[in-house]
Amino acid sequence: MKRQTEKTLAYVIAAALFAIGVVCYAAFPETKPDEPVRIVFKSTAGKVLFDHKQHTGEDGYGIHCIDCHHAWDEDPDVKPVSCTECHEVDSEDPIKRSEALHQQCIGCHEDDGTAPTDCSQCHIL
Ligand code: HEC
Ligand code: HEC
Ligand code: HEC
Ligand code: HEC
Numbered sequence: 001m002k003r004q005t006e007k008t009l010a011y012v013i014a015a016a017l018f019a020i021g022v023v024c025y026a027a028f029p030e031t032k033p034d035e036p037v038r039i040v041f042k043s044t045a046g047k048v049l050f051d052h053k054q055h056t057g058e059d060g061y062g063i064h065c066i067d068c069h070h071a072w073d074e075d076p077d078v079k080p081v082s083c084t085e086c087h088e089v090d091s092e093d094p095i096k097r098s099e100a101l102h103q104q105c106i107g108c109h110e111d112d113g114t115a116p117t118d119c120s121q122c123h124i125l
Contacts, residue, residue: 032065032076033076033077033078033079033080034079035052035053035056035065036052036053037051037052037053038050038051038052038053039052040125041101043098043123045119045123046123046124046125047123047124047125048122048123048124048125049124049125050105055068063108065080067108068104069081071086083097083100083101084097087099087100105122
């Protein structure tokens with residue numbers, strides 16, 4: 001009889017925890033703002049194809065938004081903005097747009113070891 005009661009209690013607790021889990025999941029879903037799929041950057045050295053989704057996706061390179069959008073405050077209701085908002089095309093303060101992108105893209109690729117670092121591997125078009 002005691003066994004039976006314990007078993008029932010265990011089921012009740014399990015069901016309650018499950019219900020709490022469902023409610024929490026619905027109330028606080030893990031949301032991320034929309035992101036672009038692919039971006040083509042135009043430059044005087046030729047176009048660069050950036051597969052944004054491939055860089056962020058779990059089945060891609062799984063890089064976190066904040067690792068690139070370093071000024072984003074991680075508010076899921078606010079999308080990260082363009083680098084140009086702060087890194088203007090021809091203002092050195094803090095660093096200009098093309099330099100910001102070169103430093104970030106090539107910097108990580110050098111650390112990675114196998115990602116492209118030659119001019120022609122990025123400036124393909
Ligand atoms: C590997 C670097 C990298 C990662 C990781 C990354 N982004 Fe981006 N994202 C960029 C770059 C570079 C741009 C182009 C910015 C520009 O043109 O000024 C961009 C553009 C965007 C834009 C368009 C901004 C605009 O208005 O032009 C949005 C929105 C965005 N990303 C959201 C995200 C979200 C959400 C995540 C995480 C799920 C994420 N990004 C992860 C590098 C990255
Ligand atoms: C809201 C403004 C803002 C946005 C948007 C922004 N940056 Fe920056 N960034 C800064 C400021 C300010 C600095 C210099 C101070 C610092 O390192 O935080 C900086 C510094 C950098 C540096 C140099 C870091 C170092 O260690 O010297 C790189 C590289 C960079 N940004 C790349 C990017 C890229 C790429 C994007 C777009 C995906 C971007 N930033 C978006 C404001 C911004
Ligand atoms: C935080 C790290 C990181 C940053 C920042 C980053 N990448 Fe990458 N990138 C990678 C990794 C990891 C790979 C995959 C390397 C491999 O396949 O071994 C890659 C691969 C690539 C490739 C070749 C395969 C593909 O997906 O097309 C291109 C092109 C590329 N990146 C462009 C860019 C550009 C342009 C930027 C800047 C706007 C950038 N990456 C920023 C980590 C990064
Ligand atoms: C990892 C990818 C990547 C590599 C490697 C790379 N670039 Fe770039 N390059 C970019 C991106 C992204 C931009 C920014 C385009 C923009 O401003 O929208 C850019 C911009 C430029 C620009 C335009 C700058 C301006 O002020 O208009 C020149 C020139 C350039 N790159 C030359 C080179 C040369 C030369 C090399 C080799 C030494 C090289 N790049 C390597 C991705 C790369």
